[in-house]
Amino acid sequence: METQNVSKLVNSFGASVLSVGQSVGLSVILDKGAIGPGVNAPGSRAAALIGFVGGGLQGTVAIMIDGNAFDGFVTAMSGGLLKADLDDPVALSVLGELTNMVSGQAIMKLGVQGLDITPPQIITGENIKSVPSKSEGVRNFTLPFHVNDGRLFLVLTIHS
């Protein structure tokens, strides 16, 4: 994958986080100062991962969030009906749905034909970190965001 297309992909996913956040009524801000090669989503409590394949693209996207950002999204997207309990699969499915929405919008914006996505796989834990791949031909990008008083990280791993 060409560098130009990779940055288009990264930008597209970043813009989708902002627009999905706005559409559910949350203040989501890209933390430009924290973008860098060392960023690995420290302190996250939950992650939802989706794979995308097709049209010459192969990659995964993970949305990783801390407790405060999880609280913000669960409250906003359930209209206050769900409690942000990290042990509740139904509350966690909000994170899967968020990752679905972000991926769907990003892929629509990209306009790549034949790109298909997997269902989200959800992981919880303490101090979850994303580890950049050292494999040849694999590129990693982390976009850090502020959500209310919490953090959200979008991690892209792309075969290029």
Next chain:
Amino acid sequence: METQNVSKLVNSFGASVLSVGQSVGLSVILDKGAIGPGVNAPGSRAAALIGFVGGGLQGTVAIMIDGNAFDGFVTAMSGGLLKADLDDPVALSVLGELTNMVSGQAIMKLGVQGLDITPPQIITGENIKSVPSKSEGVRNFTLPFHVNDGRLFLVLTIHS
């Protein structure tokens, strides 16, 4: 996806874990007694996830391991050259490579045309758990294994 094909897929991934384990000289045993709907890979320290899409299939596979199983695989697959340090991206790339090998073998065994996989995305943390999806049309399977004195969980999330 039909039930028959889903169980073929699950069996194929399970057999690949056993055969890859054997090929690197490790004792890997399917923990049949622990298979069940509530299994969610408790106590894991690292996970590598791969998405697969094509030929009517969409899913993700995660291999999740505890510290002892990580130690076993890193030592075996690096010929003792690498230390199983969970903070070392190079040691963690062994887990990504393991997931690549298992996925590659499983997909070859299945013989599905046009099935393509993503590069692995690697996550570390404490008490990592997989959360079964509650979304309609999504099925989750966890296969628990013993590796030396550690645990390995293979988690499949399939759109069906």
